Amino acid sequence: MRGDLLITGAAPLGGDPTDVLVRDGWIxxxxxxxxxxxxxxxxxxxxxxxxxxxxxVDLHTHLREPGREDAxxxxxxxxxxxxxxxxxxxxxxxxxxxxxxxxxxxxxLDLGRSARLVDVVPIGAVTKGLEGExxxxxxxxxxSRARVRVFSDDGRCVxxxxxxxxxxxxxxxxxxxxxxxxxxxxxxxxxACCHExxxxxxxxxxxxxxxxxxxxxxxxxxxxxxxxxxxxxAHVSTAEGVDVLRWAKARGIxxxxxxxxxxxxxxxxxxxxxxxTFKVNPPLRPSEDQEALRAGLADGTIDAVATDHAxxxxxxxxxxxxxxxxxxxxxxxxxxxxxxxxxQPGRLDWAGxxxxxxxxxxxxxxxxxxGRAIAAGEPANLVLVDPRARxxxxxxxxxxxxxxxxxxxxTFAAAVHATILRGSVTHR
Amino acid sequence: MTRHLLxxxxxxxxxxxAILDTAASMHDVQRREVKKLPxxxxxxxxxxxxxxxxxxxxxFEIAGKWMSAxxxxxxxxxxxxxxxxxxxxxxxxxxxxxxxxxxxRHSASGACQQVAxxxxxxxxxxxxxxxxxxxxxxxxxxxxxxxLGPLDGRHVVIVGDLTHxxxxxxxxxxxxxxxxxxxxxxxxxxxxxGVAAWxxxxxxxxxxxxxxxxxxxxxxxxxxxxxxxxERMSGGFFPTAREYTVGYGMTRSRLERLLAANPDAAILHPxxxxxxxxxxxxxxxxxxxxxxxxxxxxxxxxxxxLYHLLASDGSQAAA
Numbered sequence: 218m219r220g221d222l223l224i225t226g227a228a229p230l231g232g233d234p235t236d237v238l239v240r241d242g243w244i245x246x247x248x249x250x251x252x253x254x255x256x257x258x259x260x261x262x263x264x265x266x267x268x269x270x271x272x273x274v275d276l277h278t279h280l281r282e283p284g285r286e287d288a289x290x291x292x293x294x295x296x297x298x299x300x301x302x303x304x305x306x307x308x309x310x311x312x313x314x315x316x317x318x319x320x321x322x323x324x325x326l327d328l329g330r331s332a333r334l335v336d337v338v339p340i341g342a343v344t345k346g347l348e349g350e351x352x353x354x355x356x357x358x359x360x361s362r363a364r365v366r367v368f369s370d371d372g373r374c375v376x377x378x379x380x381x382x383x384x385x386x387x388x389x390x391x392x393x394x395x396x397x398x399x400x401x402x403x404x405x406x407x408x409a410c411c412h413e414x415x416x417x418x419x420x421x422x423x424x425x426x427x428x429x430x431x432x433x434x435x436x437x438x439x440x441x442x443x444x445x446x447x448x449x450x451a452h453v454s455t456a457e458g459v460d461v462l463r464w465a466k467a468r469g470i471x472x473x474x475x476x477x478x479x480x481x482x483x484x485x486x487x488x489x490x491x492x493x494t495f496k497v498n499p500p501l502r503p504s505e506d507q508e509a510l511r512a513g514l515a516d517g518t519i520d521a522v523a524t525d526h527a528x529x530x531x532x533x534x535x536x537x538x539x540x541x542x543x544x545x546x547x548x549x550x551x552x553x554x555x556x557x558x559x560x561q562p563g564r565l566d567w568a569g570x571x572x573x574x575x576x577x578x579x580x581x582x583x584x585x586x587x588g589r590a591i592a593a594g595e596p597a598n599l600v601l602v603d604p605r606a607r608x609x610x611x612x613x614x615x616x617x618x619x620x621x622x623x624x625x626x627x628t629f630a631a632a633v634h635a636t637i638l639r640g641s642v643t644h645r
Numbered sequence: 646m647t648r649h650l651l652x653x654x655x656x657x658x659x660x661x662x663a664i665l666d667t668a669a670s671m672h673d674v675q676r677r678e679v680k681k682l683p684x685x686x687x688x689x690x691x692x693x694x695x696x697x698x699x700x701x702x703x704x705f706e707i708a709g710k711w712m713s714a715x716x717x718x719x720x721x722x723x724x725x726x727x728x729x730x731x732x733x734x735x736x737x738x739x740x741x742x743x744x745x746x747x748x749x750r751h752s753a754s755g756a757c758q759q760v761a762x763x764x765x766x767x768x769x770x771x772x773x774x775x776x777x778x779x780x781x782x783x784x785x786x787x788x789x790x791x792x793l794g795p796l797d798g799r800h801v802v803i804v805g806d807l808t809h810x811x812x813x814x815x816x817x818x819x820x821x822x823x824x825x826x827x828x829x830x831x832x833x834x835x836x837x838x839g840v841a842a843w844x845x846x847x848x849x850x851x852x853x854x855x856x857x858x859x860x861x862x863x864x865x866x867x868x869x870x871x872x873x874x875x876e877r878m879s880g881g882f883f884p885t886a887r888e889y890t891v892g893y894g895m896t897r898s899r900l901e902r903l904l905a906a907n908p909d910a911a912i913l914h915p916x917x918x919x920x921x922x923x924x925x926x927x928x929x930x931x932x933x934x935x936x937x938x939x940x941x942x943x944x945x946x947x948x949x950x951l952y953h954l955l956a957s958d959g960s961q962a963a964a
Contacts, residue, residue, distance in 0.1 A: 415839025421754035421776035421814060424838045490762075491755030535733035537753030539774070 221245075221256060222640060227264035227601060229591040231567030237269065239597040242639035246593050262642070264601050267634050270571045272304025272598035274578040274587050276367070276396065276475050277451055277523035278548065280306075280337070282328065284313025288619050289528040291325065294548070295332040296616040297526070299643035301548040302600035302633040305336040305579070305587045309371045310347070317342035317353035319361035326363040334643045338582065341365040343384050343395055347373045352384055359391040366583035369396035371451060372498065372543070374433060376402055381437060385446030394447040394473070394581060399433035399458065400425075400499065410539055412485040412500045420488065422538065425500045431457035438465035438472050449581055450474035452525050454499040456509030463518045473581050475523035476510050478547055478554035479623060487623075493534045493541035494623050497527070514573060515564040521578040524551050528619030546622045550610060552602060554624070556631035560604075567602075599637040606632040646953045649761045649768040653779040653818035660953075661822050665787050668942070668949035674711065675944060682948075684956055685714035688745040692718045693736075694771070695751040700916060700940065701771050701780075705748045708947035714745075714955075732756065733763055740764040746955055749773070754811075767954045775809045781915055782815035784946040786823055788938045789867055792911050797824035802858055804830040804893055805871025805923055806882075808837050812871060812915045817849055828865070830855050832892065834882045855893050859903055867911040868903065870895050870924045886922050897927040904933065911935050 222239040229235065229247065238245040238256070255261070280294035291308070298306045308325055310316035316325060322339040329337020341358035345351045347370045358365040368388065374397060375381045384395055405425050411417040413424025434450055438461065441448040453459060453474045465472045485503050487495040495501060513519040527544025534541050555574065559565040565573065579588025589595040608629055612622035636644040646663075647655045656664070674680055690709045694702050702718060709716035721735055739747065746767040749757045754774030761768040772778040786796065793799055801820050807813045807829055820827050827849040829840075836851065837843070844851050852858045859865060873889060883889050890896065895912065903910050912924075912934045920926050929936060 413838045415842045418808075418837030418839045418843055419814070421774050421811065421837075491758050493759075532731045532734070535731040537732050537751060537756040537759065537774075539753045540732070 221259040222262060222637070222642070223250065223255060223259045224262045224264050224269065224601070227267050227269035229269045230571055231268050234265070237591065239637070239640045242597055244591065244593055244595045244597050247591060262601070262635065264634070266603070266605065268567050268602040268604055269591060270567065270600050270602060271575040271588055271591060272600050272636065272638065273302045273552065273574045274582065274584065275303050275306040275524050275526070275548065275551070276449070276521055276578045276582060277371070278306045278308055278526040279311070279528065279544065280308045281312065281528055283324070285530070288530045288533070289617060291328040291337055292332040293616060293618045294526070294528070295329065295334040295337060297548040299334040299636045299638070300616050300633065301550065302552045302602065302636050303335055303548065304598040304600070304636065304638045305338060305584055306548070307338045307340050307367055307582055310340050310342040310369060311372055315342050315346050316340065317345050319354060319357040319363070322358045322361050322363035322365050335638060336584070336587070338584065339363050339365055340367045340369050340396065343368045343370045343375055344380060349373060349376055349380060352380070352387065355384065355387055355393070356391070359393055366391065366393045367396055367449070368393060369398070369451065371396065371398045374398045374400045374402060378436060378440065382440050382444060385441055385448060386444040389444070389446055392447070392583065394449045396449040396451045397433065397437055398451045399430045399437070399453070401429040401433050404432070405429035408539055410496060410500060410543070411488055412502050414485070414503060416485055416488065420491070422488070427455035427457050427502070427506070430455050430499060431461050434458050434461045438470050441472060442468070442470045447471045452477045452480060452499060452523065453510070453519060454480045454502050454506065456506050459509045459513040459518055462513070466518065473520045474518070475521040475578070476514055476519045477523060477525045478551045479545060481507060481510055481514070482554050482558050483623060491538045493536065493538055494545065494621055496538060496541050496543055497525070497545050498543040511558060511564060514559065520573070521581060522551060522555055522574050523578065524548050528617050529621050531620060534621050544621065546615065546617050546619060548617070549615060550624045550629070552633050553608070553629035553631055556602070556604065557629055561630065597637055597640040601634040602631060603634040604631045606634070608632040648954070650779050650950060650954060651758050651761055651768060651770045652777050653782045653815040653822070655779070656822065658822050661783070661786070661819060664783055664946065664949045664953055665790060667952060668787050668945040671948040672942070672945035674948070675941070680711045681713055682711060683713050684952055685709070685712040688714040688955055690714045690716045690746045690748060690951065691739055691744050692716060692748045692771070693739060694718070694720045695749070695756070696772070698750050698772070700943070701750060704943040705771060705947050708944050708951055712948055712951055714951065732759065736760050736763060740766060746951065769950065769954065772811055774811065776811050777815045778811040779815045779819070780943070780947055780950055781812050782819035783950065784939055784942040785816055785869065785913060785915070786819050787942045787946050788913065788935050789911065791938070791942070792935060793866055795824070796820065799825045799866040800828070800863055801825050801867045801869065802828045802830060802865040803869045803871065804855060804895070806835045806873045806877060807831045807840070807871070808835050809874070809877070810871050816869065817847065821848055828852055828858050830858050830893065832883055835877070855899070859899065860906060864906040865910060866907070867913060868895065869913040872915065872917065872919060873923045875919070875922070890922055894922060895924045895928040897925050900925065900928045900931065909933070913939060915939065
C-alpha cells in the first residue's frame with residue numbers, strides 16, 4: 218500500500234505539468250522523469266490533464282461517532298472525506314458523549330487512525346457538555362495525545378460573553394482557536410430555521426435574521442482583541458458577517474473565518490418546497506449573501522472553505538420542516554462545488570483553491586503536516602483533481618451512511634480523481 | 646381541478662369561482678330536511694389533525710358525511726422534536742389504508758405540502774402552522790360575495806397578528822385572485838418578514854395605522870379582524886392587551902365611525918374571538934358582523950372542495 222509512487226503529468230496548483238515522485242510517504246522529487254529513468258517497482262499514477270493540490274483539510278465535519286453510528290461512523294466519514302480529496306478533517310465535538318475531555322479526544326484520534334483514510338483530528342468542546350456555562354477541560358485536551366487546538370460548541374454558540382472571554386483568554390498559551398457558530402440564540406429565537414426575509418414571511422417559517430450572526434461576530438472579534446486571543450468564525454453565511462470580518466481584520470484582530478460550499482452555491486429559495494434536505498444552520502441565504510461570500514472568499518476576508526458535513530439518519534429528516542434535523546452532507550462534493558462557483562468564473566485559481574481548502578485551514582487548525590507546498594521533502598498529502606470530469610451526484614452512491622445530500626442530481630464539471638495520504642492512495 | 650389543495654395559490658380565478666359557485670348549491674342542501682348527497686359514496690376521507698381544532702374539524706367531518714363519504718377523525722400530537730415517530734412514518738401508516746383524501750391540520754408550516762409529496766391520496770390543507778388555511782379563505786370569500794356581490798374592486802382590510810396568521814396568508818391570495826383590493830394592518834412587530842417586497846409583488850397595501858386605513862378616503866367594504874394570542878405579549882410583540890386594543894382593536898367607537906362612513910361595511914373574524922381584545926362585543930354582535938355566516942359558509946365551501954377534488958371528472962354538482 219505504501220510503496221513508491223510516481224505521479225506523471227500532473228499540474229501542481231494548475232501550473233506546468235510535471236512528475237512527482239513519492240517515497241516513504243514524502244515527496245522525493247518534483248520534475249520530469251524520463252520513462253527510462255523511472256525507479257524500478259514504482260507504481261505509476263498517470264495524471265495527464267489533472268491538477269495536483271495539497272490534500273484538502275476540512276475545519277468542520279460531524280462524524281457522529283460516538284453516539285449516532287447509524288448516521289455516520291468515523292470510518293464511513295473518513296471514506297467520504299478521502300473520496301472528497303481530504304487528507305485531514307476536524308471532527309466536531311457535539312457527539313454523544315461530547316468531546317470535552319482528553320480521553321474523549323484521544324478516542325476520536327484513535328478511531329480515526331484505525332480507519333487509515335484521513336487524519337481525523339478532534340475538536341474539543343469549549344464548555345462542558347456544550348452547556349455554555351463551565352469551561353471544558355481545555356488544557357487537558359490540548360495536552361492530550363490528540364493535541365487539540367480547535368475548540369467549539371458548534372451548533373450551540375457560546376452565548377455568555379464572559380464565558381467566551383475566559384475561554385479565549387485561557388487558550389492563549391496553546392495558541393488554540395475557538396471556532397464559533399455565530400448565532401445570538403435569543404435574537405434568532407428557538408425555532409429559527411429559514412433566512413429571515415420575504416420568503417420566511419411567505420412560507421410562515423420562523424426567521425433566522427442575518428443580524429443574529431453579524432452581532433456575535435462583532436462581539437467575538439472585540440473579545441478576541443481585548444484578551445489577545447484567537448477566534449474563528451464557523452460557516453459565515455451573511456454579507457453583514459463578511460463586512461464585520463473585513464473590519465476586524467483591518468483592525469488587526471486575530472480572527473479567521475470559513476464558508477461552506479452550500480452557503481456559496483445554494484440559495485434560500487430552495488426552501489419553497491419545505492424539503493428538510495435543505496434545512497441547515499445557519500440557513501441558506503439569498504443570492505446577495507452568496508455573492509458577498511464568494512467575494513469574501515476570493516479576496517481572503519474568508520480564509521477557508523469548510524464543509525459542515527452533517528449526516529443525519531433518514532428518520533431525523535422526515536419530519537415537518539421546523540421539526541427536522543439541521544444539516545447536509547458535504548465532504549464528497551466540496552471540491553466540485555468550489556470549482557464551479559470559484560474556479561470556473563475566474564474568482565480563484567487552483568493555487569487559490571489550495572490555499573482556501575488546504576493551506577489556510579491547516580494553519581488555522583495548527584496541523585503542521587498538512588497544507589504544505591508540493592515540493593521535495595514535504596509530506597505526500599495530495600489530491601489529484603480532474604478539472605474536466607463531468608460527474609452527476611448520486612446520493613445513493615455516497616460513502617457516507619446518510620443520504621441528506623442537497624447536491625443529488627447536480628452535474629459538476631470538476632471532480633476528485635485520487636487522494637493520497639502520506640504516500641498511500643486513499644481514494645481513486 | 647388540482648389533486649391537492651395545499652395553498653390558495655393552487656387555485657386560479659376560474660377554479661376559485663367554480664368552488665364558490667358549487668358551494669352556493671351546497672348551501673341550499675344545508676337547508677333541506679334530508680341533507681345527504683350521494684356524491685362521495687364509497688370514498689374515505691381521513692381528517693388527520695396534529696393540532697387541536699373544533700370548528701374546522703367538525704366542519705370537514707359534517708361536510709364529508711353530508712356528501713356520503715366515510716369520514717374518520719384521527720388526532721396525533723405533532724412531534725416537536727426529531728425524536729419519536731417521523732411525520733412520514735405517521736402519515737404512511739394511514740396512506741397504507743388506501744384512503745381517498747387526507748384533510749390535514751398541523752402546527753408546522755409546510756407539513757401538508759410535505760405529506761402531499763409522499764402519499765397517493767388527495768391532501769387538503771386544513772391549516773398548516775403559520776403558513777396557509779385555504780378553505781378558510783374560500784369561506785371568507787364566499788361570505789363576502791354573498792354579502793357584497795362580486796369582489797372586483799372591493800376594499801378588504803385585514804387587521805391583526807399577520808406574522809403568525811395562516812388566515813391572512815391564504816386570504817390575501819384568494820381575495821387578490823377575485824379582484825379585491827386588500828390592505829393589511831398590524832404593528833411593525835406583527836408584520837411578516839419582508840412584507841414590503843411581498844406586498845409590492847403581490848399587489849396589496851400595508852399600514853401600521855388602523856384609523857388611517859379605515860377613515861382616510863378609501864372606506865373599506867369589509868374589515869377582517871384576526872385573532873391575537875395573548876401569549877404574543879410574552880414574546881414582546883406588543884406591550885399590553887390594552888395598548889393593542891387602542892391601536893388595533895375593532896372597538897365600539899371605531900365601529901361607529903366606520904359605519905358612519907359606510908353603513909354596509911362587513912365585519913369578519915375567523916374565530917375563536919378574543920372579545921374585548923381585537924374585537925368588541927358591539928362589533929362581534931352587530932348586524933354588520935358576518936361571523937356566524939362564516940361558520941355556516943364553512944360547511945358549504947368544504948363540501949364543494951371535497952366535491953371538486955374527489956368527485957370523478959365530468960360529473961355535475963348533485964345539488
